[in-house]
Amino acid sequence: MDDLQLPRLRADLELVNRELKRQFPPEQEQGRVRDILADVTGRSGKRYRPLLLLLSARCGPNYAAQRPLLCKLGAVIELIHMASLVHDDIVDDSPLRRGQATVQSRYGKDMAVYTGDLLLARTMKLVFTEGLGQTGAALCETIERMCRGEIGQFDCRFRIDTPVERYLENIAGKSVALFETATRLGCQLAGGSADTVRNLSRFGRHLGYLFQIRDDLLDFLSSEAREGKPIHVDFREGVFTLPVLFASSSPKTRAELAELAELARQGRFASAETERLTAAVRRSGGLEAAKAEMEYHRASARRLTESLPSAIAQAFRGILDKLDLPDASGT
Amino acid sequence: MDDLQLPRLRADLELVNRELKRQFPPEQEQGRVRDILADVTGRSGKRYRPLLLLLSARCGPNYAAQRPLLCKLGAVIELIHMASLVHDDIVDDSPLRRGQATVQSRYGKDMAVYTGDLLLARTMKLVFTEGLGQTGAALCETIERMCRGEIGQFDCRFRIDTPVERYLENIAGKSVALFETATRLGCQLAGGSADTVRNLSRFGRHLGYLFQIRDDLLDFLSSEAREGKPIHVDFREGVFTLPVLFASSSPKTRAELAELAELARQGRFASAETERLTAAVRRSGGLEAAKAEMEYHRASARRLTESLPSAIAQAFRGILDKLDLPDASGT
Numbered sequence: 074m075d076d077l078q079l080p081r082l083r084a085d086l087e088l089v090n091r092e093l094k095r096q097f098p099p100e101q102e103q104g105r106v107r108d109i110l111a112d113v114t115g116r117s118g119k120r121y122r123p124l125l126l127l128l129s130a131r132c133g134p135n136y137a138a139q140r141p142l143l144c145k146l147g148a149v150i151e152l153i154h155m156a157s158l159v160h161d162d163i164v165d166d167s168p169l170r171r172g173q174a175t176v177q178s179r180y181g182k183d184m185a186v187y188t189g190d191l192l193l194a195r196t197m198k199l200v201f202t203e204g205l206g207q208t209g210a211a212l213c214e215t216i217e218r219m220c221r222g223e224i225g226q227f228d229c230r231f232r233i234d235t236p237v238e239r240y241l242e243n244i245a246g247k248s249v250a251l252f253e254t255a256t257r258l259g260c261q262l263a264g265g266s267a268d269t270v271r272n273l274s275r276f277g278r279h280l281g282y283l284f285q286i287r288d289d290l291l292d293f294l295s296s297e298a299r300e301g302k303p304i305h306v307d308f309r310e311g312v313f314t315l316p317v318l319f320a321s322s323s324p325k326t327r328a329e330l331a332e333l334a335e336l337a338r339q340g341r342f343a344s345a346e347t348e349r350l351t352a353a354v355r356r357s358g359g360l361e362a363a364k365a366e367m368e369y370h371r372a373s374a375r376r377l378t379e380s381l382p383s384a385i386a387q388a389f390r391g392i393l394d395k396l397d398l399p400d401a402s403g404t
Numbered sequence: 405m406d407d408l409q410l411p412r413l414r415a416d417l418e419l420v421n422r423e424l425k426r427q428f429p430p431e432q433e434q435g436r437v438r439d440i441l442a443d444v445t446g447r448s449g450k451r452y453r454p455l456l457l458l459l460s461a462r463c464g465p466n467y468a469a470q471r472p473l474l475c476k477l478g479a480v481i482e483l484i485h486m487a488s489l490v491h492d493d494i495v496d497d498s499p500l501r502r503g504q505a506t507v508q509s510r511y512g513k514d515m516a517v518y519t520g521d522l523l524l525a526r527t528m529k530l531v532f533t534e535g536l537g538q539t540g541a542a543l544c545e546t547i548e549r550m551c552r553g554e555i556g557q558f559d560c561r562f563r564i565d566t567p568v569e570r571y572l573e574n575i576a577g578k579s580v581a582l583f584e585t586a587t588r589l590g591c592q593l594a595g596g597s598a599d600t601v602r603n604l605s606r607f608g609r610h611l612g613y614l615f616q617i618r619d620d621l622l623d624f625l626s627s628e629a630r631e632g633k634p635i636h637v638d639f640r641e642g643v644f645t646l647p648v649l650f651a652s653s654s655p656k657t658r659a660e661l662a663e664l665a666e667l668a669r670q671g672r673f674a675s676a677e678t679e680r681l682t683a684a685v686r687r688s689g690g691l692e693a694a695k696a697e698m699e700y701h702r703a704s705a706r707r708l709t710e711s712l713p714s715a716i717a718q719a720f721r722g723i724l725d726k727l728d729l730p731d732a733s734g735t
Contacts, residue, residue, distance in 0.1 A: 105559050106552060160521060164514040183495040183558050186517060190491060191551035193521070197528050198544035206537050213529035220522035221437060227514050228436050 079388055082127060085144055089123045092148035096195055109180055109188050113155055116173060122154055122251055123147030124392075125280070126259035129273045131385050133263025143262055145203050149196055150255050153212065156192035157219055157251075159185050164227065208258050215254040222246020230311035233321050233334040240318050241282075249281030256280075272377050276389065279374035280396075286367040287396055289314035293354055294399055305350055308333070309342050315366060317350075320359030329353050364398070371396070410719055413458060416475055420454045423479035427526055440511055440519045444486055447504060453485055453582055454478030455723075456611070457590035460604045462716050464594025474593055476534050480527055481586050484543065487523035488550055488582075490516050495558065539589050546585040553577020561642035564652050564665040571649050572613075580612030587611075603708050607720065610705035611727075617698040618727055620645035624685055625730055636681055639664070640673045646697060648681075651690030660684050695729070702727070 097110040123144075130136045130143045162175035163185045176185040193216070200209050225243040229235040256277030260270045292304055293316050307314055313321070313334070321330040333350050336342050354360060371393055378386040378393075428441045454475075461467045461474045493506035494516045507516040524547070531540050556574040560566040587608030591601045623635055624647050638645055644652070644665070652661040664681050667673050685691060702724055709717040709724075 106555055160517050163517055181558075182513070184555060186491050186494055186520075187551040187554045187558070189517075189521075190524070191548055191555075193524065194544045194547035194551065198541050198548070201537065201540035201544060206532065206540075209532035209537075209540075210529050213525045213532060216525035217522055217529070220518040220525065223518045224437055224515060224522075227512075227518070 079128075079131070079384055082124075082388070085127045085140070085147070086120055086124060088141075088144035089120065089127075089147040089151065092145055093151060096148070096152070096199065105180065105184070106188075106191075109176055109184060110191075112179070113159060113176060113188065113192070116155075118151070118154075120147075120151060121284070121392075122150045122255045125252060125277060126150055126255040128385055128388055129256040129259035129265075129277070130263035132269050132273060132381055133260050133265035135262075135264035139263050142204060143259065145199065146205055146208060146258060146262060149199055149205065149208075149212065150251065150258075152192055152196040152199070153216060153219075154251060156189045156196065157216075159189040159192065161223070163189075164223065208262065211254060211258060215250050218246040218250040220246075222248070222250065226312060229313070231334055231338045233313060233317075233327075233331050235313060235318055237315070237318050237322070240313075240315060244282070244285045245278075248285040249278055252281030252284065253277040269381075272380060276374050276377040279370040279377070280393070282370040283367055283374060283393070283396055286315055286363055286370070287398065289316060290360065290363055290367065290398060293351060293360055305342075305347050308350060309337050311337060314363075316354050316359040316363040318359075319362035320354040320357040323357040323359075326353045326357035326359075410459075410462070410715055413455075413719070416458045416471070416478070417451055417455060419472075419475035420451065420458075420478040420482065423476055424482060427479070427483065427530065436511065436515070437519075437522075440507055440515060441522075443510070444490060444507060444519065444523065447486075449482070449485075451478075451482060452615070452723075453481045453586045456583060456608060457481055457586040459716055459719055460587040460590035460596075460608070461594040463600050463604060463712055464591050464596035466593075466595035470594050473535060474590065476530065477536055477539060477589060477593060480530055480536065480539075480543065481582065481589075483523055483527040483530070484547060485582060487520045487527065488547075490520040490523065492554065494520075495554065539593065542585060542589060546581050549577040549581040551577075553579070553581065557643060560644070562665055562669045564644060564648075564658075564662050566644060566649055568646070568649050568653070571644075571646060575613070575616045576609075579616040580609055583612030583615065584608040600712075603711060607705050607708040610701040610708070611724070613701040614698055614705060614724070614727055617646055617694055617701070618729065620647060621691065621694055621698065621729060624682060624691055636673075636678050639681060640668050642668060645694075647685050647690040647694040649690075650693035651685040651688040654688040654690075657684045657688035657690075 093114055097114050099107055099111055102110055126147050127143060130139065133139075136143070159176050162178075163182050176188055180188075197209070197212075200206065200212060222243045222245060225239070226247060229239060229243065253274055254277070257270055257274040260273045265273070289307075292307065292314070295304055308317060311334070317330065320326050329349070330353060333342070333346055333353070336346055375390060375393055378389045381389070424445055428445050430438055430442055433441055457478050458474060461470065464470075467474070490507050493509075494513050507519055511519075528540070528543075531537065531543060553574045553576060556570070557578060560570060560574065584605055585608070588601055588605040591604045596604070620638075623638065623645070626635055639648065642665070648661065651657050660680070661684060664673070664677055664684070667677055705724055706721060709720045712720070
């Protein structure tokens with residue numbers, strides 16, 4: 074977010090970052106806990122969720138008065154995101170996250186379980202002590218939805234016949250819920266009207282889908298050889314994303330994808346299979362279909378910005394534009 | 405707790421159980437989530453923590469008026485306990501808990517991570533929606549202490565030179581914190597005086613130590629052959645409990661215990677080692693020392709009941725008496 078033009082938005086995000094750091098002062102921690110927490114909270118991130126929250130808050134009349142509280146809520150939302158990543162990495166068995174070793178790979182799964190719990194406990198304490206109690210139930214519901222989405226995804230593992238609707242339901246919990254909550258609670262806390270809150274909530278939802286489906290697509294549009302980053306990790310783990318599920322709904326590729334899925338289940342998914350998967354998904358139109366779904370959410374989100382104050386609408390559209398795919402996408 | 409004589413105490417516990425069931429109505433759950441939640445919340449338990457909370461509340465002037473809220477808080481405390489068990493079983497790799505398959509062994513570690521999270525989120529939501537917000541920060545602090553205790557325990561794994569003080573610090577978080585919180589918040593919510601709250605908080609702390617150290621001792625006093633239940637599971641996992649740490653502080657047994665610890669670390673701890681461990685800990689006086697520590701906490705807890713209303717004091721003493729060791733303890 075290098076080109077945020079809105080006055081004080083960068084300062085707001087700075088406050089969010091300061092709040093995040095303030096939560097786990099290193100001098101109050103010892104040994105292993107200090108290392109892990111410094112590791113997790115010290116990671117840079119794009120802070121998309123606090124950003125969406127703060128932008129949404131500017132659509133309410135009490136933004137200025139509620140600014141300190143809003144920045145705290147931004148930190149809370151980011152901490153929930155961080156805690157969920159720590160636990161997700163256990164399940165995904167990920168060695169790396171954005172090029173850095175995950176908690177589970179560096180300190181063990183057991184440490185990751187309790188570090189995630191500790192982060193969540195500290196986050197909810199912040200809600201209780203900082204006058205954010207009115208948002209508490211909604212935040213807990215969101216965490217629950219996130220868990221349900223993850224459980225749903227786990228439940229569908231290695232099932233190449235997972236219906237697209239089921240997949241969308243899973244990501245609605247896993248990824249979309251926190252975006253939606255950020256925009257909704259931001260506007261609510263700033264006293265936005267019921268209409269504006271509803272609009273921003275829908276905006277957050279569409280943006281969340283856009284975000285996740287784009288992520289799924291990027292995995293098919295990047296080249297392992299070119300970028301030195303493993304691709305199709307999801308597929309290997311049995312998580313079949315939207316391009317795959319669209320492709321498998323085509324009779325021509327269903328059998329081949331089922332075979333690849335079985336190889337993944339047996340842990341026999343190597344570089345030849347990686348190439349076969351990419352080719353099958355491209356050939357069957359899975360990429361186009363997923364891209365169309367993504368563009369539907371981008372367009373819906375964009376339409377929802379029309380009723381917002383123009384400076385905010387412009388900032389939101391800037392975010393939508395950034396969430397694009399590389400040119401050489403071949404789709 | 406078959407012989408609870410206090411009027412309405414059984415009815416209170418019944419309300420706690422009803423609240424627990426009400427939290428996860430099966431008709432609102434689907435598939436895997438429904439199975440897991442029914443599994444976890446349907447398990448019978450001794451409900452020690454809600455019981456302590458409700459007894460402590462009877463030492464406050466507003467017990468009757470606050471009774472419905474107190475029963476909800478009892479359910480909250482029990483849910484925190486349940487969630488922690490689900491996550492602990494991941495770390496301990498336990499196949500069974502009280503003779504029933506654990507979530508992680510039945511549904512996988514990944515499911516256990518999210519089920520524990522979901523339980524916690526639902527629990528905190530209950531705190532927000534049921535007017536228990538005043539207890540929220542304290543509950544979060546307790547969860548954090550529990551996590552720190554578990555992390556501390558994990559940090560000490562396979563270290564036979566762990567100081568006894570460090571072990572006590574770990575169980576203070578892992579086990580004692582929730583007992584202490586139950587007695588303290590119960591009395592506070594019922595409007596108990598600062599003195600009574602402090603007394604009951606200390607009572608809960610001593611009872612928590614008694615509970616955990618007794619558990620550690622039982623592992624050394626039960627016979628695998630006789631009871632068909634595996635013993636020294638903690639040691640195998642590298643968790644060295646109080647009898648072991650006391651034993652290893654004696655120069656005579658230190659070398660042997662270090663050798664056994666190393667075998668455990670290498671996964672080479674079989675039935676011969678089980679017998680050697682039992683013998684070494686007995687020989688070195690580790691059992692007596694741990695038993696003395698346990699009795700110190702029992703006596704301290706008992707002394708604290710003296711200033712309480714006699715019916716409550718009697719009930720508390722009944723609990724203390726029950727937490728005894730089998731006669732054939734050989735100590």
